[in-house]
Amino acid sequence: MMRYILVGIFALMAVAVGLMTFQWYRGAQTAAAFGAPFELVDHNGDPITEAAFKGSPTAVFFGFTHCPDVCPTTLFEMEGWLDTLGTEGDELEAYFVSVDPERDTPEVMKGYIGNFSDRITGITGDPEAVMEMVKAFRIFARKVELEGGDYTMDHTASVMLLDSQGDFFGTISYEENAETAVTKLRRLIREG
Structure with a gap:
C-alpha cells in the first residue's frame, strides 16, 4: 500500500x-x-526603425508634448540621469516616442525635446504606425476628449529599458528615486 x-x-x-x-x-x-518592426521618423524628420533600439542599451519613454506634468518631469529626470552617468552613459541611447503624433510633428518634437536635452531623440510619424508601435511595446495610450473640443492623452508613465538586442530589460517608474533610477541604468549598461 x-x-x-x-x-x-x-x-x-x-x-x-x-x-x-x-x-x-x-x-x-x-x-x-516584445516590440515589433516599425518605420517612423525622428525629431529631425529622418527615418528611424527598430534597428535604433539594437546595438546599445536603450531607455524609451512614451509621452506627448502637450502633457502637463508627467512628460516634462520625466524628460527632465532623464536628462538628470544622463548627466549623473556622465561618460559612463555614452553607450546608452534615450528616446521619447510621441503617443500623440497628430500634434507632435518632427518640428514640434525637436523644439520640445530641445528644452530638456540634446541626448534624447524624439520619435513620431504616421498616427496609425505610431499606435502599432505603442501596442507592440505594450504601452497604454488613449485619447481623452476635453471640453471645448480639445483633448489630452492618458499613457503609461514608466521609462522602458531595453537591452542591446532591443529586448525588454526593465522599467523606471514615474518619479522613481533618482539614485535607484541611475543604479538601474548602470545595470542596464553593464548587463544589457
Whole structure:
C-alpha cells in the first residue's frame, strides 16, 4: 500500500514539474515577442526603425508634448540621469516616442525635446504606425476628449529599458528615486 502512495506522489510531482516547465517556456516565448518592426521618423524628420533600439542599451519613454506634468518631469529626470552617468552613459541611447503624433510633428518634437536635452531623440510619424508601435511595446495610450473640443492623452508613465538586442530589460517608474533610477541604468549598461 505504501508503495502505491509513493508512486502516486512521485507521479503528481512529475506532472507538477511538467506544468511548471510548460508555463515557464510559454512565458519565455511571450517575453520574446516584445516590440515589433516599425518605420517612423525622428525629431529631425529622418527615418528611424527598430534597428535604433539594437546595438546599445536603450531607455524609451512614451509621452506627448502637450502633457502637463508627467512628460516634462520625466524628460527632465532623464536628462538628470544622463548627466549623473556622465561618460559612463555614452553607450546608452534615450528616446521619447510621441503617443500623440497628430500634434507632435518632427518640428514640434525637436523644439520640445530641445528644452530638456540634446541626448534624447524624439520619435513620431504616421498616427496609425505610431499606435502599432505603442501596442507592440505594450504601452497604454488613449485619447481623452476635453471640453471645448480639445483633448489630452492618458499613457503609461514608466521609462522602458531595453537591452542591446532591443529586448525588454526593465522599467523606471514615474518619479522613481533618482539614485535607484541611475543604479538601474548602470545595470542596464553593464548587463544589457
